[in-house]
Amino acid sequence: MLDVGRHPRINLLAYSEVENVSGDAGNFRVKVRKKARFVNEDLCTGCGTCAEKCPTMTVDVFNAELGSRKAIYKYFPQGIPSIYTIDKDACRQLGQGKKCGICAKVCQAKAVDFEQNDGEIQLHVGAIVVATGYDVFDPSVIPEHGYGRIANVVTALEFERLLSASGPTAGHLDRPSDMALEKEIDDLEKEHKKLSRQLKQLEEKHGKSSAQVMDLVKSGAAAADKDLHNWAASAERFGELEARLEPMRQKIGAAQPAKKLAFIQCVGSRDFRFNKFCSSYCCMHSVKEAMIANEHDNEVSSSIFCMDLRAVGRGFEEYKLRGGKQANIKYVRGRVAEITEDDALNPVVWFESTTSRQVLHETFDMVVLATACVPTAGTPKLAELLGIELDSNGFFKTDPLAPLNATRDGIFVCGCAQGPMDIPESVAQASSAAARAAEVVAPARQVAAAGSQ
Amino acid sequence: MNNDVLVIGGGIAGIQAALDLAEMGVQVHMVEKLPSIGGKMAQLDKTFPTNDCAI
Numbered sequence A: 001m002l003d004v005g006r007h008p009r010i011n012l013l014a015y016s017e018v019e020n021v022s023g024d025a026g027n028f029r030v031k032v033r034k035k036a037r038f039v040n041e042d043l044c045t046g047c048g049t050c051a052e053k054c055p056t057m058t059v060d061v062f063n064a065e066l067g068s069r070k071a072i073y074k075y076f077p078q079g080i081p082s083i084y085t086i087d088k089d090a091c092r093q094l095g096q097g098k099k100c101g102i103c104a105k106v107c108q109a110k111a112v113d114f115e116q117n118d119g120e121i122q123l124h125v126g127a128i129v130v131a132t133g134y135d136v137f138d139p140s141v142i143p144e145h146g147y148g149r150i151a152n153v154v155t156a157l158e159f160e161r162l163l164s165a166s167g168p169t170a171g172h173l174d175r176p177s178d179m180a181l182e183k184e185i186d187d188l189e190k191e192h193k194k195l196s197r198q199l200k201q202l203e204e205k206h207g208k209s210s211a212q213v214m215d216l217v218k219s220g221a222a223a224a225d226k227d228l229h230n231w232a233a234s235a236e237r238f239g240e241l242e243a244r245l246e247p248m249r250q251k252i253g254a255a256q257p258a259k260k261l262a263f264i265q266c267v268g269s270r271d272f273r274f275n276k277f278c279s280s281y282c283c284m285h286s287v288k289e290a291m292i293a294n295e296h297d298n299e300v301s302s303s304i305f306c307m308d309l310r311a312v313g314r315g316f317e318e319y320k321l322r323g324g325k326q327a328n329i330k331y332v333r334g335r336v337a338e339i340t341e342d343d344a345l346n347p348v349v350w351f352e353s354t355t356s357r358q359v360l361h362e363t364f365d366m367v368v369l370a371t372a373c374v375p376t377a378g379t380p381k382l383a384e385l386l387g388i389e390l391d392s393n394g395f396f397k398t399d400p401l402a403p404l405n406a407t408r409d410g411i412f413v414c415g416c417a418q419g420p421m422d423i424p425e426s427v428a429q430a431s432s433a434a435a436r437a438a439e440v441v442a443p444a445r446q447v448a449a450a451g452s453q
Numbered sequence B: 001m002n003n004d005v006l007v008i009g010g011g012i013a014g015i016q017a018a019l020d021l022a023e024m025g026v027q028v029h030m031v032e033k034l035p036s037i038g039g040k041m042a043q044l045d046k047t048f049p050t051n052d053c054a055i
């Protein structure tokens, strides 16, 4: 990643999109829109003081929306280019028309520019490599799996962020229901603290206790004195908060990280309602996630629910067996019918075990959905701009005998833009696509070299 | 005729293609829609089959 940012022959246009393409192989004209970051790329040193001081929090998309970040942000700490961007919608000044500008004040490099506009760049290229990847299938369209309704049902990508030391839980398997409870306690405690301060001030100023004021109001003796009524209302809310917070604090004190995990395979793949195809890498990422969870805490056990576990790459079958032996993984052959939730917010998995021929249910601490690999939302539009076709699954179409070629000369496709594949295969395809693209531009380079002699 | 190449997408596939081309002496332009390159792989904790760190 770093090498791309540094390479003298790579012009990196991040936060940009292709807007128009014309011409043919050897001679494409491409219009690119560079979106306004509201930060001058040449001046920003990536020091992060702006984000430190920014008063506005918003959801962190990189952390699969499990955490929060500031309105001025770097997509992730190691992100390249190492430049900050203002999230226009979240920003007080740009999005909400309020006065703020703190980031601009603290930036020593004077890089913040609220007036920045989108830029337009014209490129002239001989060949195009499409490597736009994939989107994660949205499992909330399968109501029986409860995603979005049952807090402790997460996607595999969310689980990756929970496992990550740089993620929202610093690598601890905190359950989302407990994370939500903690946030609720935090919010209520803030309100509690504020009310406590206000009540104390009132008591000191007027030499009366809040309890006395509440009695006065209740007895009708406060009549139409608005201030006293407000005071009593605040005192009542304060009492309410005390009563609510106590059991919540006890509950969070007793909360345990997840130890019993279920992984559900083929969520949105090999399912005729959604996608017929196999997403190929999910069997292995579920084994991986179960293994890593067990490495963090050897009391973690996992059940992987699958129709069959497809371990077809080199070393994959051994990896699967190693997981089963060393990482407490049980492979259950059977499709999950439904996930429900018990009173302790534990997900309950209902499934048919095809080995024992029984319909069973089992309770887990957390359920991880292996969601399908689907074409990115922008795929149809990009296909139209490039004048290339899509296949029946909605990915960019390629020729089985020339597997990197799109349906138009001079355009090549690699990685998950073609369909589901893992990292080693994406990398192998990328090198092939690079070689094919080089073939297209090589004659031009020879002519150019001859011309300069 | 032009001898530059455009790579659309800066995930692991786009990064590999861009680096290979640049190493061959080709001028590359990489367009990435997000503020940083890295793609999905940057979001992964570790990767199978070696369990190496993703970034």
Ligand SMILES: Cc1cc2nc3c(=O)[nH]c(=O)nc-3n(C[C@H](O)[C@H](O)[C@H](O)COP(=O)(O)OP(=O)(O)OC[C@H]3O[C@@H](n4cnc5c(N)ncnc54)[C@H](O)[C@@H]3O)c2cc1C
Binding pocket: A016, A017, A018, A131, A132, A133, A134, A135, A136, A156, A157, A160, A281, A285, A288, A376, A378, A382, A414, A415, A416, A417, A421, A422, A423, A424, A426, B008, B009, B010, B011, B012, B013, B014, B031, B032, B033, B034, B037, B038, B039, B040, B041, B044, B046, B047, B048, B049
């Ligand atoms: C939970 C999970 C765990 C996984 N674990 C593993 C693992 O352990 N090992 C393994 O080998 N594989 C794993 N995979 C698969 C792996 O993520 C993919 O193989 C790999 O990321 C594909 O790389 P890519 O570059 O093709 O796509 P992506 O990573 O999706 O990158 C595409 C890039 O293109 C950008 N882009 C998209 N559209 C546009 C556009 N219109 N214009 C400009 N830019 C655009 C995107 O922002 C992104 O940066 C896992 C997948 C998941 C979901």
